[in-house]
Amino acid sequence: MMGGLCSQLALLLLLFPAHGAVESQDQPVFSRIIGGQDVQEGKWPWQVSVQEDDKHVCGGSLIAAQWVVSAAHCFNPSASPSQYRVVLGAHQLANPSPHQVTREVQQIILQPSYNKTSSVADIALVRLEKPVTFTKFIQPIALPGASRQFPVGKTCWVTGWGRVEVGKPLPTPKTLQQLEVPIISTAACNDRYNSLNPNSPLGPERIKSSMLCAGYTDSPKGFCNGDSGGPLACEEGDTWYLAGAVSWFRIRNVRGELCSDPEFPGVFTRLMAYDSWIQG
Numbered sequence: 001m002m003g004g005l006c007s008q009l010a011l012l013l014l015l016f017p018a019h020g021a022v023e024s025q026d027q028p029v030f031s032r033i034i035g036g037q038d039v040q041e042g043k044w045p046w047q048v049s050v051q052e053d054d055k056h057v058c059g060g061s062l063i064a065a066q067w068v069v070s071a072a073h074c075f076n077p078s079a080s081p082s083q084y085r086v087v088l089g090a091h092q093l094a095n096p097s098p099h100q101v102t103r104e105v106q107q108i109i110l111q112p113s114y115n116k117t118s119s120v121a122d123i124a125l126v127r128l129e130k131p132v133t134f135t136k137f138i139q140p141i142a143l144p145g146a147s148r149q150f151p152v153g154k155t156c157w158v159t160g161w162g163r164v165e166v167g168k169p170l171p172t173p174k175t176l177q178q179l180e181v182p183i184i185s186t187a188a189c190n191d192r193y194n195s196l197n198p199n200s201p202l203g204p205e206r207i208k209s210s211m212l213c214a215g216y217t218d219s220p221k222g223f224c225n226g227d228s229g230g231p232l233a234c235e236e237g238d239t240w241y242l243a244g245a246v247s248w249f250r251i252r253n254v255r256g257e258l259c260s261d262p263e264f265p266g267v268f269t270r271l272m273a274y275d276s277w278i279q280g
Ligand SMILES: *[C@@H]1O[C@H](CO)[C@@H](O)[C@H](O)[C@H]1NC(C)=O
Pocket: 115, 116, 117, 118, 202
């Protein structure tokens, strides 16, 4: 499948727009998730499933007993918070764990600068209707603060329950997937995307300083996605930090094929850029 690109650690590329049809080649496409490996239960205890009308739509990260970070594009601006729920401590979405907890959503706060076209500020805060109790399976991830740097080449992890191939949802029992990805410089990431589409209406610098890229630019391993809104988690010392929230990546190659040239990094909302907004 896909020319053997999907080795164990490799990812399959999958990308689906979060809402509506697949977008044209020169627009960002929003990922659901990707391939990778099955996760061991309890390994990523901040991972949540954001559900709209009881269907998984996006990932998210628990940052405090009553707060989750996700992506702004995950939320339908005309929907009410009561249409969403957050499932915490889940492992296999099709096989509910005794450790999982569901919370209603009290409030969804989209970053005020969120721009759907450019994907700038693609971040949202979700306030749970009541706090959760932390357990081995439900734990917050640390925020990185405003000035922490994650160097280019550092490997971090993307996790989620997204699709594993185009048109193919994660198979039952829908076990959480993880993927190891190196951080890529903004310049290299822009170069990679510009090589695909030199005349993008978003200009040659569509990857902004408020975004973070991770994945592969020239590896036959290919990139798989991550669940939109879900975590890019980086470990430093003994602490895991939320470096990014899955925002978008390219789903079509120059021939217009989906997922057959998965050599594009994923683009994340850089949490460090929104520290003061989150703290506020
Ligand atoms: C959103 O981004 C697009 C593309 O960069 C830009 O043309 C537009 O002016 C932005 N919208 C706002 C409200 O800033």
